[in-house]
Amino acid sequence: MAAKYLSWLSYGFKTFLLKKEIPYLFGMVITDKCNLNCFYCESKNSGRYHFSYDHAKATIENAYQRGHRSLYFTGGEPMVWEDKGHTIEELIQFSREIGFLEIFIFTNGTIPLKIKQCNYIVTIDGPKAIHNEIRYDTYDIILNNVENAVTRAIFASITFSKSNYLYLDQFVKEISATKLFRGISFNLLTHWPEIVAEHGVTQEERKKLLDDLWSLKKEGFPIVISKAAYKALRNNNWKRPIPQIELGTKDKIFKCCRDVDNPSVCKNCGYANCVEVSQILALKPSAMWQVIKMVGE
Numbered sequence: 001m002a003a004k005y006l007s008w009l010s011y012g013f014k015t016f017l018l019k020k021e022i023p024y025l026f027g028m029v030i031t032d033k034c035n036l037n038c039f040y041c042e043s044k045n046s047g048r049y050h051f052s053y054d055h056a057k058a059t060i061e062n063a064y065q066r067g068h069r070s071l072y073f074t075g076g077e078p079m080v081w082e083d084k085g086h087t088i089e090e091l092i093q094f095s096r097e098i099g100f101l102e103i104f105i106f107t108n109g110t111i112p113l114k115i116k117q118c119n120y121i122v123t124i125d126g127p128k129a130i131h132n133e134i135r136y137d138t139y140d141i142i143l144n145n146v147e148n149a150v151t152r153a154i155f156a157s158i159t160f161s162k163s164n165y166l167y168l169d170q171f172v173k174e175i176s177a178t179k180l181f182r183g184i185s186f187n188l189l190t191h192w193p194e195i196v197a198e199h200g201v202t203q204e205e206r207k208k209l210l211d212d213l214w215s216l217k218k219e220g221f222p223i224v225i226s227k228a229a230y231k232a233l234r235n236n237n238w239k240r241p242i243p244q245i246e247l248g249t250k251d252k253i254f255k256c257c258r259d260v261d262n263p264s265v266c267k268n269c270g271y272a273n274c275v276e277v278s279q280i281l282a283l284k285p286s287a288m289w290q291v292i293k294m295v296g297e
């Protein structure tokens with residue numbers, strides 16, 4: 001724990017006082033393979049993104065050498081990744097050994113959460129009936145896996161679209177009542193233009209949704225967003241892309257995310273975690289406090 005706070009202090013000193021742009025959060029699209037087929041996922045089973053074990057280790061090591069200290073795996077479904085008998089658990093262990101301080105797995109939660117030393121971000125796309133429509137009757141399987149997980153560092157995450165945004169209140173109350181999750185994070189569906197045109201929320205719906213989320217947060221529900229990030233996301237006036245975040249595929253490393261060269265996507269970005277990071281870099285106290293609450297334990 002002390003190592004984490006010392007690292008944050010050192011990072012803050014170099015970033016804010018010495019004005020250096022040092023990377024911190026590295027994402028890896030470790031595979032495109034997935035056991036589900038959700039309508040809004042552009043990566044799933046596309047054959048484009050599967051890392052080999054050696055390439056994955058080299059990429060992780062290189063990210064660490066360039067300054068990154070926080071790492072997340074996404075996909076596809078990272079929990080199904082394997083290469084010549086090597087598993088995602090080995091990559092997590094390797095990442096810990098070389099010095100990564102926080103490690104996250106974005107998972108659909110359908111595979112038992114048996115890997116220690118990481119945080120899980122588990123997608124749940126609405127209250128039970130709505131989630132099951134979008135994600136193939138997996139709600140009970142996921143909750144059972146969360147209940148039996150080896151850690152309590154588990155967050156629920158919802159991607160808001162036209163399919164589920166009207167169920168926000170029911171979703172937050174249902175998930176909170178399980179007492180299984182440390183918090184509820186979210187994204188807005190904004191990254192795949194053809195899908196967004198059909199399934200994304202409008203600008204007015206977006207504002208209302210964010211206002212409702214903020215109201216629920218003020219009521220005491222564990223929604224992972226700071227006041228600064230809520231305002232920045234609602235007003236869409238945060239500085240992007242974020243050079244301290246990188247996303248690696250097997251072929252390329254992107255600044256911030258794969259849409260960095262797509263201004264029409266970037267200008268409406270709904271990745272709440274990126275907005276939160278932008279507010280930390282803007283030295284907003286509420287954003288700093290939010291991240292300490294999320295990963296400082």
Ligand code: SF4
Binds near residue numbers: 255257265269271
């Ligand atoms: S859409 Fe733009 S701002 Fe959003 S995460 Fe991607 S690159 Fe960053």
